[in-house]
Each structure stands twice: as C-alpha cells, then as structure tokens.
Amino acid sequence: MTEQLTADSRYRLLDGAVPTSPDAIPSEFVIHEDGRLRVVWAPCDHVNSAARIVIVGITPGWQQVEIAYASAQRSLAAGLSYADACERAKAEASFAGGMRRNLVRMLDEIGVARALELETTGNLFGAPCEDLHTTSALRYPVFLDGKNYTGHTPHALKNGYLRSMVETVLGPELEEIAPALVVPLGKAASECVRHAIHCTGAQVSLLDGFPHPSGANGHRTRQFEEQKHALTRTVENWGLTAQ
DSSP: OOTTSOHHHHHHHHHSOOOSSGGGSOGGGEEEEETTEEEEOOSOOOOOTTOSEEEEESSOOHHHHHHHHHHHHHHHHTTOOHHHHHHHHHHHHTTOTHHHHHHHHHHHHTTHHHHTTOSOGGGGSSSOOTTEEEEESSSSOEEETTEEOOSTTTTGGGSHHHHHHIIIIIHHHHHHHOSSEEEEOSHHHHHHHHHHHHHHOOOOEEOTTOOOOOTTOTTHHHHHHHHHHHHHHHHHHHHHHHO
C-alpha cells in the first residue's frame, strides 16, 4: 500500500511543518484518491507482535493524525530512529482525548484490566506498552470530503481499494499478533475485522459488539449496557486461555 512512499519522502514531511488539516498534507503523501475519498500516509506502521490485546478503530481521525505527525517530528529531532519514532507516535496518538477516557472506563468494567493484571487499562496508553497494540481496520488515514471517514459511506468492504487494505494490511497484521484479544471499536470496525479474520484465519479472540467510545456516539452507554454481560464473558474466557 505504501510502496510509492520512500523513506526520504516520509522524513521530509516529518521534518517540515505539521499540516493543519487533511487538505494541507503534501500530495506526495497521498496514497490513493477516488472521488470524494482520500487516503494519506501517517506514521502508523509500527506493529507490536508481542501484544496481548489489540484495539482496532476504523481509521485514524485527524486529531490522532496531527498528534502522530508532531510526535514523530519530536522523536526524529531527538535522534530516535524512524521505527522508534513511529512506535512513540502511535502510543501518544492512539484514541487520544475523551475517546480514550470512555474506552478505558468500558474496558475496566468488563474485566480487561483484571485479566492483564493491571490497576486500570489506562496504564496501557500514553507510552509504548508491550501488552498493547493499537491499529485501524484501515491503517492509513482515510478522509471523505476532507473530513474523518466513519466506515459507512461508502462501506469499507464495498469499496475495492478500502477492502484491499483490510485484506492485505489488517489481515496479515492480526495474523502476526495472534493469539490476542482483539477489540474492534464499533460496527464498521467489527465488520472489517471479521472479514480480515475470515480471509486469513488469524487465531484471535474477538471481542465483538464493543461500542465505539467516541463522544459523538450518543448510543454508546445503552449499547455498552446491552452488551456488557457478553463482553465480560468473552474477556473471562480469553483470560483463562491466555494464562
């Protein structure tokens, strides 16, 4: 997916000013354009193959992308390698803001912290953590008309290019990390994860039915309460097999 992006071109973006909007990202970092859709490169390449839990969004939103660019810039300026800069950028940017608070609360309530022997799953975020891998069904940021793409219009699996990202990027990524507890956030991410697992046969424990923790999801509390018992049972079963 990123073969046309050389290491030199990536460094040039990270050496320059942080873009202030999706439309300000240099054209050399545009991976794909198709009508209203635009896919761009961001430092999201790090894969923690030793992780015990994988949290999967649909695609990085602009807030996360901006944080990731700025973090990678600081790391490279401090002398870190490109790989280390990507790892740190992902840790800082993943599900940043209020979404992270909602996510941590829900994960704690269904016993994920207990299964990982942590006081709270909040300890997984903010810095590289060997137990956690964060990713997206569409690893590289997708924007629709310059705004965050939600996975629905067009449906990720009904668009040829986006479906190929799920099959050729997400699928092998899950295979590399298996076995792990995989937590897709929301319906669109769940559908993509199930498709990736079907294509690759990745041996993971799927925590299906987890609501998207975004504050924009006004139904998340009701959805969580409806799914809480089933989610807790899945975590308990995973914890037993992971011991």
